[in-house]
Amino acid sequence: MHRIRAGFVIALCAFLGGCASSEKWGWYVISPTTRQGRVNIEFLLSGVGWTIALTVCCVALSIVLGFVLFLPRIPGNRWLDALNRAVVELLRSIPPLVSILWVYYGLPVLTGIDLGPFVSGMVALSLYGAAFMAEIYRGGVQSIERGQFEAADSLALSTFDKMRYVIFPQALRRSLPAMGNQFVIILKMSSLVSVIGLTEVVRRANELAVTEYRPLEIYTFLVLEYLVLVLLLSAGVRWVERRLGADEGGAASPVGRAE
Amino acid sequence: MSRSPESRPVPGGETAPVIELAGVNKWFGDLHVLRDVSLRVHPGERVVVCGPSGSGKSTMIRCVNRLEKHQSGRIVVDGVELTDRTEDIRAVRRGVGMVFQQFNLFPHLTVLQNLTLAPMRALGLSRSDAEARARQYLERVRIPEQAEKFPRQLSGGQQQRVAIARSLCMEPKIMLFDEPTSALDPEMIAEVLDTMIELADNGMTMVCVTHEMGFARRVADQVVFMDAGRIVEHAPPAKFFSAPEHERTRLFLGQILSH
Structure with a gap:
């Protein structure tokens, strides 16, 4: 892993070094050695806070809403399953940009409540993410062996206790890689909220690009911003995976097996 | 009786x-x-x-506890x-206790937790009572020293004895x-x-x-x-x-x- 990351950084440095020497590039626009460059960098980075805030809110909400969406699936009732499938399909079939526009421009007409760009984006992306999270939970629970359900049943556990203490903890562990993937997607989709005016990183980059006429450098900087954010997020997910995996005394654990 | x-x-x-x-x-x-x-x-x-x-022999006994x-x-x-x-x-x-062919221990819980879960949740025992009972039955199946281990760290025979102890902890008839x-x-x-x-x-x-x-x-x-x-x-x-x-x-x- 470390070797891959080191190789990645070296390649990136070589690329940027090549860029610096080419006439097509004008790094002065975000050069930390000049005053204007520093001001511009600060301007671009001022969007990071909104990007992170929106991502954190959407991730948290989609974890919770996804779970709520998944719950009707547990009893194995035909009608509840159908209802759940309909809701999930509906939410999944709306492109996130469309749902952002609908919530921001459409919903106030319907309800008279103007949510503003941040909350609108949060609602739209959380619902979208929740639909996928619900499917991830379902897959996690379905992957648990029938014997685990039967053992819990034979011990007279209630359905609640069976799910709470036996099934969900195991399903969650198996769902984590897929969840991490979904979080990365949510982070990247937060860029869409720039179209309704939230001053996150893309909006900031757009604003600077039209005043400085240096889209190449500015959007390259934007790419790097996302790269760093995604790497941090993935590292966080891996950390959680290790923490939870260790409890299982199995594959992810440093503790060996008896046999 | x-x-x-x-x-x-x-x-x-x-x-x-x-x-x-x-x-x-x-x-x-x-x-x-x-x-x-x-x-x-x-x-x-x-x-x-x-x-x-x-x-139909397995099916018959599985009907007895309504699996x-x-x-x-x-x-x-x-x-x-x-x-x-x-x-x-x-x-x-x-x-009614049940012991399965595939043991069906809960892999994310320690041996002790496997044994105390149902007595605490389904019989309402306090943690200390449940643990005392669990240790008593581990003694009886002759693996008291494995209480803190995870199922995967045990041999198949030990796992099955834990499974028997887990059922006995409910003190079934x-x-x-x-x-x-x-x-x-x-x-x-x-x-x-x-x-x-x-x-x-x-x-x-x-x-x-x-x-x-x-x-x-x-x-x-x-x-x-x-x-x-x-x-x-x-x-x-x-x-x-x-x-x-x-x-x-x-x-x-x-x-x-x-x-």
Whole structure:
């Protein structure tokens, strides 16, 4: 892993070094050695806070809403399953940009409540993410062996206790890689909220690009911003995976097996 | 109700049966897996059920704690008839332990947590009471030193003994064993059978699906032979092994005892 990351950084440095020497590039626009460059960098980075805030809110909400969406699936009732499938399909079939526009421009007409760009984006992306999270939970629970359900049943556990203490903890562990993937997607989709005016990183980059006429450098900087954010997020997910995996005394654990 | 070996009633004697199956039928789709199965088990009795695979023996004992639903006939366990009433099913399960072929321990919980979960959640024991009870039963299955380990760190035989201890922690009136030694390496079968023999000697009411005929000879009060969903032969072990009435039983015994 470390070797891959080191190789990645070296390649990136070589690329940027090549860029610096080419006439097509004008790094002065975000050069930390000049005053204007520093001001511009600060301007671009001022969007990071909104990007992170929106991502954190959407991730948290989609974890919770996804779970709520998944719950009707547990009893194995035909009608509840159908209802759940309909809701999930509906939410999944709306492109996130469309749902952002609908919530921001459409919903106030319907309800008279103007949510503003941040909350609108949060609602739209959380619902979208929740639909996928619900499917991830379902897959996690379905992957648990029938014997685990039967053992819990034979011990007279209630359905609640069976799910709470036996099934969900195991399903969650198996769902984590897929969840991490979904979080990365949510982070990247937060860029869409720039179209309704939230001053996150893309909006900031757009604003600077039209005043400085240096889209190449500015959007390259934007790419790097996302790269760093995604790497941090993935590292966080891996950390959680290790923490939870260790409890299982199995594959992810440093503790060996008896046999 | 006393369960000491001395007061064990004679099969078919005066005492009411603790398990009664009367004319039980079950289908999986078009497959008729249980055909008019009737069986009475009295307190303290040990019943060994054998038969070729697909004969319905596992399905029969799984009906006793409602892991499978029967479609006609009556099943009464400890005075409670099994119907769709969830509360009745849980009440029955509190008094009926089950040991599975694949152990079905909870892999994300330590041995101790495996043993305390159901007593705490389904019987309402305090943590300290549940742990004291768990350690007592681990002692009884002779692995008290494994309490803090995870199931995967144990050998198959140890895992199955933990599974037995987990059921015993509910202090059940009846223990069901569904091919408890079939997934074990030969050298581990003895340790599990020893545990089961000890249980039998202490007067536990047991229904065991097994092909361990030495075990059947040693502990069984009744041996039941099933074929194609029917109880074909039902006799005390002495008669069952020396003078079975049906040709099908003789054929089966010939195959299973010849090697």
